[in-house]
Amino acid sequence: MAALPRVASSLGTSASGYRSSKRAAVAVSDQLPVDLRVLLVDNDTTSLRILEMMLRRCLYRVTSCSQATMALSLLRERKGCFDVVLSEVHVPDMDGYKLLEYIGLEMDLPVIMMSADERTSAVMKGISHGACDYFIKPIREEALKNIWQHVVRKKWNENREIEHPVRVEDNDRHQEGNEDIEYAPSVNIDEHFIDMEKAADYKFKEDRPTHACNTWRNFHLINEAFLNFLHICITR
DSSP states (O other), X not given: OTHHHHHHHHHHHHHHHHHHHHHHHHHHXXXXXXTOEEEEEOSOHHHHHHHHHHHHHTTOEEEEESXXXXXXXXXXXXXXXXXXXXXXXXXXXXXXXXXXXXXXXXXXXXXEEEESOOXXXXXXXXXXXXXXXXEESSOOHHHHHTTHHHHHHHHHHHHHHHHSOOOHXXXXXXXXXXXXXXXXXXXXHHHHHHHXXXXXXXXXXXXXXXXXXXXXXXXXXXXXXXXXXHHHHHHO
């Protein structure tokens, strides 16, 4: 009975430790990430000012551009100085999708497209061009607060590729193994052929004496016919 209080106290300690660790994790998640570097691109000055204000309330460091060409120049001049790009789709000086392609080829940064166009085709076009997300205006501050997830997810994927690189040889070997499994004959088919071979062998052994007898009988008839032919020739 004395062990029960000790177990209960240990469970209480572990539970309190779990709760404290959970509170700490929540606190950390609420604070992460601080000073996320955001490049904001929008030709609408009113929208640009409102978005910049909301992003700063999320404790993000914001650099604003009203032109896509200016944003691209900043990205090229200050490589490694931005974590994520938030860009309007319809920018007069450059198509937002074109900017997205340039960023994907040269900087490989997570890009979030935004627009008042809420059609499914518009959203799918942004995703197919490489956008990690598509925000429909007006944008809620809660959505802006969570853009750090795209940055963290991208870093995790990069670390995973570094820690567990997939070689071409391994892929080829894996595919060959799958093909062998796919085209390998089943066990039942093998057993069926084995049974057929055994049956044929048994039939050959069973028919062998009869075959030998028939051969001997044919030889005897041929020999008898040949002797009769010689006898006729001599008597003539």
